[in-house]
Amino acid sequence: MxxxxxxxxxxxxxxxxxxxxxxxxxxxxxQPQAVDTEGLDALPEEFALENPYRLLGGEQYELAVQIGASGYNQNCARCHGLEAISGGIAPDLRMLEDGEFGDEWFMERVRNGYSQNGAYKMPPFEELLSQEAMWAIRSYTETRPK
Ligand code: HEC
Missing domain, CATH: 1.20.5 (Single alpha-helices involved in coiled-coils or other helix-helix interfaces)
Incomplete structure:
Protein backbone atom coordinates (compact mmCIF):
# COMPACT_ATOMS: atom_id res chain seq x y z
CA MET A 1 0.00 0.00 0.00
CA GLN A 31 18.51 26.74 -26.87
CA PRO A 32 21.69 27.59 -28.78
CA GLN A 33 23.25 24.58 -30.45
CA ALA A 34 26.91 23.74 -30.85
CA VAL A 35 27.83 23.31 -34.51
CA ASP A 36 29.79 20.28 -35.74
CA THR A 37 32.52 21.63 -38.01
CA GLU A 38 34.20 18.33 -38.84
CA GLY A 39 35.98 18.49 -42.20
CA LEU A 40 36.69 22.22 -42.05
CA ASP A 41 40.28 23.33 -41.62
CA ALA A 42 40.92 24.26 -37.98
CA LEU A 43 41.74 27.94 -37.51
CA PRO A 44 44.43 29.56 -35.38
CA GLU A 45 43.30 30.91 -32.02
CA GLU A 46 43.55 34.51 -33.11
CA PHE A 47 40.46 35.59 -35.02
CA ALA A 48 40.78 35.97 -38.76
CA LEU A 49 39.87 39.39 -40.18
CA GLU A 50 38.45 37.95 -43.35
CA ASN A 51 36.43 34.77 -43.96
CA PRO A 52 39.21 32.15 -44.22
CA TYR A 53 37.00 29.63 -46.02
CA ARG A 54 36.07 32.09 -48.74
CA LEU A 55 39.77 32.83 -49.16
CA LEU A 56 40.50 29.10 -49.44
CA GLY A 57 37.64 28.61 -51.90
CA GLY A 58 36.88 25.24 -53.51
CA GLU A 59 35.74 22.36 -51.34
CA GLN A 60 36.47 24.08 -48.05
CA TYR A 61 34.17 26.95 -48.96
CA GLU A 62 31.46 24.59 -50.21
CA LEU A 63 31.61 22.58 -46.99
CA ALA A 64 31.57 25.79 -44.93
CA VAL A 65 28.39 26.91 -46.69
CA GLN A 66 26.78 23.53 -45.99
CA ILE A 67 27.76 23.46 -42.31
CA GLY A 68 26.82 27.11 -42.00
CA ALA A 69 23.31 26.39 -43.28
CA SER A 70 22.53 24.08 -40.37
CA GLY A 71 24.41 26.27 -37.88
CA TYR A 72 22.35 29.22 -39.06
CA ASN A 73 19.06 27.37 -38.88
CA GLN A 74 19.76 26.19 -35.34
CA ASN A 75 21.06 29.44 -33.90
CA CYS A 76 20.06 32.44 -35.97
CA ALA A 77 16.94 31.69 -38.01
CA ARG A 78 14.49 32.27 -35.17
CA CYS A 79 15.38 35.98 -35.24
CA HIS A 80 16.97 36.54 -38.64
CA GLY A 81 14.50 34.41 -40.59
CA LEU A 82 14.48 31.04 -42.32
CA GLU A 83 17.04 30.72 -45.13
CA ALA A 84 18.48 34.07 -44.06
CA ILE A 85 15.45 35.93 -45.36
CA SER A 86 14.51 38.31 -42.58
CA GLY A 87 10.98 38.00 -41.29
CA GLY A 88 11.28 41.45 -39.76
CA ILE A 89 12.53 41.36 -36.16
CA ALA A 90 16.26 41.36 -37.03
CA PRO A 91 18.27 42.56 -40.06
CA ASP A 92 18.48 40.51 -43.25
CA LEU A 93 22.00 39.08 -43.13
CA ARG A 94 22.20 38.72 -46.91
CA MET A 95 22.40 42.50 -47.02
CA LEU A 96 25.68 42.76 -45.15
CA GLU A 97 28.51 44.11 -47.22
CA ASP A 98 30.54 41.55 -49.16
CA GLY A 99 34.19 40.95 -48.40
CA GLU A 100 36.36 42.03 -45.51
CA PHE A 101 34.27 44.97 -44.33
CA GLY A 102 31.14 42.84 -44.01
CA ASP A 103 33.19 40.06 -42.37
CA GLU A 104 34.42 42.40 -39.67
CA TRP A 105 30.94 43.67 -38.80
CA PHE A 106 29.52 40.15 -38.87
CA MET A 107 32.11 38.94 -36.34
CA GLU A 108 31.68 41.96 -34.11
CA ARG A 109 27.95 41.28 -33.76
CA VAL A 110 28.13 37.49 -33.54
CA ARG A 111 30.84 37.47 -30.89
CA ASN A 112 29.45 40.27 -28.74
CA GLY A 113 25.74 40.26 -29.50
CA TYR A 114 23.74 43.42 -29.12
CA SER A 115 22.17 44.88 -26.01
CA GLN A 116 19.95 47.85 -25.47
CA ASN A 117 19.01 49.29 -22.07
CA GLY A 118 20.77 46.37 -20.39
CA ALA A 119 18.79 43.66 -22.22
CA TYR A 120 20.20 41.46 -24.97
CA LYS A 121 18.37 41.83 -28.27
CA MET A 122 20.87 39.38 -29.66
CA PRO A 123 22.88 37.07 -27.38
CA PRO A 124 26.68 36.97 -27.69
CA PHE A 125 27.87 33.74 -29.33
CA GLU A 126 31.52 34.02 -28.31
CA GLU A 127 31.25 31.22 -25.74
CA LEU A 128 28.80 29.10 -27.71
CA LEU A 129 30.21 28.77 -31.20
CA SER A 130 33.72 28.04 -32.40
CA GLN A 131 35.39 30.46 -34.78
CA GLU A 132 35.08 27.77 -37.46
CA ALA A 133 31.31 27.63 -36.91
CA MET A 134 30.97 31.43 -37.05
CA TRP A 135 32.81 31.66 -40.37
CA ALA A 136 30.76 28.74 -41.69
CA ILE A 137 27.59 30.70 -40.90
CA ARG A 138 29.04 33.78 -42.58
CA SER A 139 29.84 31.61 -45.62
CA TYR A 140 26.23 30.51 -45.73
CA THR A 141 24.64 33.97 -45.36
CA GLU A 142 26.98 35.63 -47.87
CA THR A 143 26.14 33.04 -50.54
CA ARG A 144 22.36 33.20 -50.18
CA PRO A 145 20.79 34.76 -53.27
CA LYS A 146 19.80 38.36 -52.56
C1 HEC B 1 17.32 36.67 -30.15
C2 HEC B 1 17.35 37.14 -31.53
C3 HEC B 1 18.64 36.99 -32.30
C4 HEC B 1 19.39 35.85 -32.51
C5 HEC B 1 19.14 34.44 -31.98
C6 HEC B 1 20.47 36.25 -33.38
N1 HEC B 1 20.38 37.58 -33.67
FE1 HEC B 1 21.64 38.66 -34.82
N2 HEC B 1 20.63 40.36 -34.42
C7 HEC B 1 19.47 40.43 -33.71
C8 HEC B 1 19.01 41.82 -33.68
C9 HEC B 1 17.76 42.33 -32.98
C10 HEC B 1 19.96 42.56 -34.40
C11 HEC B 1 19.96 44.08 -34.65
C12 HEC B 1 20.92 44.73 -33.72
C13 HEC B 1 21.29 46.08 -34.25
O1 HEC B 1 20.43 46.97 -34.24
O2 HEC B 1 22.43 46.23 -34.69
C14 HEC B 1 20.96 41.61 -34.86
C15 HEC B 1 22.05 41.97 -35.63
C16 HEC B 1 22.93 41.07 -36.21
C17 HEC B 1 24.00 41.43 -37.12
C18 HEC B 1 24.30 42.83 -37.64
C19 HEC B 1 23.41 43.04 -38.85
C20 HEC B 1 23.45 44.39 -39.48
O3 HEC B 1 22.85 44.55 -40.58
O4 HEC B 1 24.02 45.32 -38.91
C21 HEC B 1 24.63 40.27 -37.46
C22 HEC B 1 25.81 40.13 -38.40
C23 HEC B 1 23.96 39.20 -36.77
N3 HEC B 1 22.94 39.72 -36.02
C24 HEC B 1 24.30 37.87 -36.89
C25 HEC B 1 23.67 36.83 -36.19
C26 HEC B 1 24.05 35.44 -36.31
C27 HEC B 1 25.12 34.91 -37.25
C28 HEC B 1 23.28 34.74 -35.44
C29 HEC B 1 23.34 33.26 -35.13
C30 HEC B 1 24.64 32.72 -34.78
C31 HEC B 1 22.38 35.70 -34.80
N4 HEC B 1 22.64 36.95 -35.29
C32 HEC B 1 21.42 35.36 -33.85
C33 HEC B 1 18.81 39.38 -33.09
C34 HEC B 1 19.27 38.07 -33.03
Missing amino acids: KIKFVALATIVVGALHMAFMQSSLGHGDV
Whole structure:
Protein backbone atom coordinates (compact mmCIF):
# COMPACT_ATOMS: atom_id res chain seq x y z
CA MET A 1 0.00 0.00 0.00
CA LYS A 2 2.72 2.38 1.07
CA ILE A 3 4.83 1.46 -1.95
CA LYS A 4 1.90 2.15 -4.28
CA PHE A 5 1.46 5.59 -2.76
CA VAL A 6 5.13 6.44 -3.22
CA ALA A 7 5.00 5.30 -6.84
CA LEU A 8 1.91 7.41 -7.49
CA ALA A 9 3.44 10.45 -5.81
CA THR A 10 6.55 10.07 -7.95
CA ILE A 11 4.46 10.02 -11.11
CA VAL A 12 2.46 13.08 -10.09
CA VAL A 13 5.55 15.06 -9.15
CA GLY A 14 7.21 14.00 -12.41
CA ALA A 15 4.23 15.11 -14.47
CA LEU A 16 4.05 18.48 -12.70
CA HIS A 17 7.75 18.96 -13.25
CA MET A 18 7.40 18.24 -16.97
CA ALA A 19 4.47 20.64 -17.31
CA PHE A 20 6.43 23.35 -15.50
CA MET A 21 9.52 22.83 -17.65
CA GLN A 22 7.47 23.09 -20.82
CA SER A 23 5.65 26.23 -19.82
CA SER A 24 8.78 27.95 -18.54
CA LEU A 25 10.68 27.20 -21.75
CA GLY A 26 7.90 28.65 -23.85
CA HIS A 27 7.94 28.27 -27.58
CA GLY A 28 10.48 29.90 -29.83
CA ASP A 29 12.94 30.03 -26.93
CA VAL A 30 15.31 27.63 -28.65
CA GLN A 31 18.51 26.74 -26.87
CA PRO A 32 21.69 27.59 -28.78
CA GLN A 33 23.25 24.58 -30.45
CA ALA A 34 26.91 23.74 -30.85
CA VAL A 35 27.83 23.31 -34.51
CA ASP A 36 29.79 20.28 -35.74
CA THR A 37 32.52 21.63 -38.01
CA GLU A 38 34.20 18.33 -38.84
CA GLY A 39 35.98 18.49 -42.20
CA LEU A 40 36.69 22.22 -42.05
CA ASP A 41 40.28 23.33 -41.62
CA ALA A 42 40.92 24.26 -37.98
CA LEU A 43 41.74 27.94 -37.51
CA PRO A 44 44.43 29.56 -35.38
CA GLU A 45 43.30 30.91 -32.02
CA GLU A 46 43.55 34.51 -33.11
CA PHE A 47 40.46 35.59 -35.02
CA ALA A 48 40.78 35.97 -38.76
CA LEU A 49 39.87 39.39 -40.18
CA GLU A 50 38.45 37.95 -43.35
CA ASN A 51 36.43 34.77 -43.96
CA PRO A 52 39.21 32.15 -44.22
CA TYR A 53 37.00 29.63 -46.02
CA ARG A 54 36.07 32.09 -48.74
CA LEU A 55 39.77 32.83 -49.16
CA LEU A 56 40.50 29.10 -49.44
CA GLY A 57 37.64 28.61 -51.90
CA GLY A 58 36.88 25.24 -53.51
CA GLU A 59 35.74 22.36 -51.34
CA GLN A 60 36.47 24.08 -48.05
CA TYR A 61 34.17 26.95 -48.96
CA GLU A 62 31.46 24.59 -50.21
CA LEU A 63 31.61 22.58 -46.99
CA ALA A 64 31.57 25.79 -44.93
CA VAL A 65 28.39 26.91 -46.69
CA GLN A 66 26.78 23.53 -45.99
CA ILE A 67 27.76 23.46 -42.31
CA GLY A 68 26.82 27.11 -42.00
CA ALA A 69 23.31 26.39 -43.28
CA SER A 70 22.53 24.08 -40.37
CA GLY A 71 24.41 26.27 -37.88
CA TYR A 72 22.35 29.22 -39.06
CA ASN A 73 19.06 27.37 -38.88
CA GLN A 74 19.76 26.19 -35.34
CA ASN A 75 21.06 29.44 -33.90
CA CYS A 76 20.06 32.44 -35.97
CA ALA A 77 16.94 31.69 -38.01
CA ARG A 78 14.49 32.27 -35.17
CA CYS A 79 15.38 35.98 -35.24
CA HIS A 80 16.97 36.54 -38.64
CA GLY A 81 14.50 34.41 -40.59
CA LEU A 82 14.48 31.04 -42.32
CA GLU A 83 17.04 30.72 -45.13
CA ALA A 84 18.48 34.07 -44.06
CA ILE A 85 15.45 35.93 -45.36
CA SER A 86 14.51 38.31 -42.58
CA GLY A 87 10.98 38.00 -41.29
CA GLY A 88 11.28 41.45 -39.76
CA ILE A 89 12.53 41.36 -36.16
CA ALA A 90 16.26 41.36 -37.03
CA PRO A 91 18.27 42.56 -40.06
CA ASP A 92 18.48 40.51 -43.25
CA LEU A 93 22.00 39.08 -43.13
CA ARG A 94 22.20 38.72 -46.91
CA MET A 95 22.40 42.50 -47.02
CA LEU A 96 25.68 42.76 -45.15
CA GLU A 97 28.51 44.11 -47.22
CA ASP A 98 30.54 41.55 -49.16
CA GLY A 99 34.19 40.95 -48.40
CA GLU A 100 36.36 42.03 -45.51
CA PHE A 101 34.27 44.97 -44.33
CA GLY A 102 31.14 42.84 -44.01
CA ASP A 103 33.19 40.06 -42.37
CA GLU A 104 34.42 42.40 -39.67
CA TRP A 105 30.94 43.67 -38.80
CA PHE A 106 29.52 40.15 -38.87
CA MET A 107 32.11 38.94 -36.34
CA GLU A 108 31.68 41.96 -34.11
CA ARG A 109 27.95 41.28 -33.76
CA VAL A 110 28.13 37.49 -33.54
CA ARG A 111 30.84 37.47 -30.89
CA ASN A 112 29.45 40.27 -28.74
CA GLY A 113 25.74 40.26 -29.50
CA TYR A 114 23.74 43.42 -29.12
CA SER A 115 22.17 44.88 -26.01
CA GLN A 116 19.95 47.85 -25.47
CA ASN A 117 19.01 49.29 -22.07
CA GLY A 118 20.77 46.37 -20.39
CA ALA A 119 18.79 43.66 -22.22
CA TYR A 120 20.20 41.46 -24.97
CA LYS A 121 18.37 41.83 -28.27
CA MET A 122 20.87 39.38 -29.66
CA PRO A 123 22.88 37.07 -27.38
CA PRO A 124 26.68 36.97 -27.69
CA PHE A 125 27.87 33.74 -29.33
CA GLU A 126 31.52 34.02 -28.31
CA GLU A 127 31.25 31.22 -25.74
CA LEU A 128 28.80 29.10 -27.71
CA LEU A 129 30.21 28.77 -31.20
CA SER A 130 33.72 28.04 -32.40
CA GLN A 131 35.39 30.46 -34.78
CA GLU A 132 35.08 27.77 -37.46
CA ALA A 133 31.31 27.63 -36.91
CA MET A 134 30.97 31.43 -37.05
CA TRP A 135 32.81 31.66 -40.37
CA ALA A 136 30.76 28.74 -41.69
CA ILE A 137 27.59 30.70 -40.90
CA ARG A 138 29.04 33.78 -42.58
CA SER A 139 29.84 31.61 -45.62
CA TYR A 140 26.23 30.51 -45.73
CA THR A 141 24.64 33.97 -45.36
CA GLU A 142 26.98 35.63 -47.87
CA THR A 143 26.14 33.04 -50.54
CA ARG A 144 22.36 33.20 -50.18
CA PRO A 145 20.79 34.76 -53.27
CA LYS A 146 19.80 38.36 -52.56
C1 HEC B 1 17.32 36.67 -30.15
C2 HEC B 1 17.35 37.14 -31.53
C3 HEC B 1 18.64 36.99 -32.30
C4 HEC B 1 19.39 35.85 -32.51
C5 HEC B 1 19.14 34.44 -31.98
C6 HEC B 1 20.47 36.25 -33.38
N1 HEC B 1 20.38 37.58 -33.67
FE1 HEC B 1 21.64 38.66 -34.82
N2 HEC B 1 20.63 40.36 -34.42
C7 HEC B 1 19.47 40.43 -33.71
C8 HEC B 1 19.01 41.82 -33.68
C9 HEC B 1 17.76 42.33 -32.98
C10 HEC B 1 19.96 42.56 -34.40
C11 HEC B 1 19.96 44.08 -34.65
C12 HEC B 1 20.92 44.73 -33.72
C13 HEC B 1 21.29 46.08 -34.25
O1 HEC B 1 20.43 46.97 -34.24
O2 HEC B 1 22.43 46.23 -34.69
C14 HEC B 1 20.96 41.61 -34.86
C15 HEC B 1 22.05 41.97 -35.63
C16 HEC B 1 22.93 41.07 -36.21
C17 HEC B 1 24.00 41.43 -37.12
C18 HEC B 1 24.30 42.83 -37.64
C19 HEC B 1 23.41 43.04 -38.85
C20 HEC B 1 23.45 44.39 -39.48
O3 HEC B 1 22.85 44.55 -40.58
O4 HEC B 1 24.02 45.32 -38.91
C21 HEC B 1 24.63 40.27 -37.46
C22 HEC B 1 25.81 40.13 -38.40
C23 HEC B 1 23.96 39.20 -36.77
N3 HEC B 1 22.94 39.72 -36.02
C24 HEC B 1 24.30 37.87 -36.89
C25 HEC B 1 23.67 36.83 -36.19
C26 HEC B 1 24.05 35.44 -36.31
C27 HEC B 1 25.12 34.91 -37.25
C28 HEC B 1 23.28 34.74 -35.44
C29 HEC B 1 23.34 33.26 -35.13
C30 HEC B 1 24.64 32.72 -34.78
C31 HEC B 1 22.38 35.70 -34.80
N4 HEC B 1 22.64 36.95 -35.29
C32 HEC B 1 21.42 35.36 -33.85
C33 HEC B 1 18.81 39.38 -33.09
C34 HEC B 1 19.27 38.07 -33.03
